[in-house]
Amino acid sequence: MPTGVALRDVRQQLFDAAERVLLRDGANGLTSRAVTAEAGVAKGVLHRHFEDFDAFLAELVRDRIARLEGQADALRGSAGTGDVAGNLTGALIDLFDSVAVAIVGLVIFRDELRARLRQARPAPGVPVLTDAAAVIAAYLNEEGELGRIAADADVDALALSLIGAGHMLFAGREGVPPEPEDVGKVVNAVIADVVQRRLL
Structure with a gap:
């Protein structure tokens, strides 16, 4: 070198x-x-x-989490435009690219890596997934303030549901993502109640 x-x-x-x-x-x-x-x-x-290989892997995961900031800004910027389900569908497709799905699998696979990540930032859940849920929750809060979803919507629960469902849709597909229509069906099922209550 x-x-x-x-x-x-x-x-x-x-x-x-x-x-x-x-x-x-x-x-x-x-x-x-x-x-x-x-x-x-x-x-x-x-x-x-790097101190050792797990320290390298921890930085690799943190680098992936840092990339979520750009996605978070773009998603929050879409609040009030387009349609909520469409915005969320696009966000899940962006969030769960093949590398992100593989990194989530890595975090789950390596106990020492999870331990290192939690030393730096103690929080429940799986790193990357919990960060992605925070991105979705921030967007839903914006939409709630704009009156596009029900004011009493539990955005944290909705975000967890969307991220959990998204991970299930994208994981284990050997690099072939689900069709956008399939992602959209899941998104619509998760948010249907808060959109309908907003319209009442």
């Missing part, structure tokens, strides 16, 4: 490689050797930048 390469560049190179390995070989195939080989760097590079 050339000298003078910025740490951020090396980290991103390793993260990108880890995502490719995870998609191709699954959580069992994700090892430090597989990541460095995929990245085309010396074996010691990962351990020069």
Whole structure:
């Protein structure tokens, strides 16, 4: 590896490689050797930048969570426009891309990784999924303030329902996502009551 390469560049190179390995070989195939080989760097590079492999994986998950911020901004920006079910359907499709689904599986698969993530931010639930639920809840709060869903809607419960259903729809599909219409049916079923009560 050339000298003078910025740490951020090396980290991103390793993260990108880890995502490719995870998609191709699954959580069992994700090892430090597989990541460095995929990245085309010396074996010691990962351990020069991270305490150990679980520390690397924890940063990989945090990097994925940080990407949710852009999605959250876009979704909140859509409040008051289009149709609530359509906005939520698009959000779930964006949130549950193949890498996100694989990373959720990784977090569930590795106990040590979950423990590290919870040390930094103790919270119940599965990291990434709980963060995605917060994105959906923030959007639903905006729609509630705009009067597009019932004012008494339990947005946290709705968000958990949508994320849980979304994960079930997208997980285990070998990279072939569900049809948008199928996602939309689930979204409509979850939010039907709060939309109908808003109209009464």
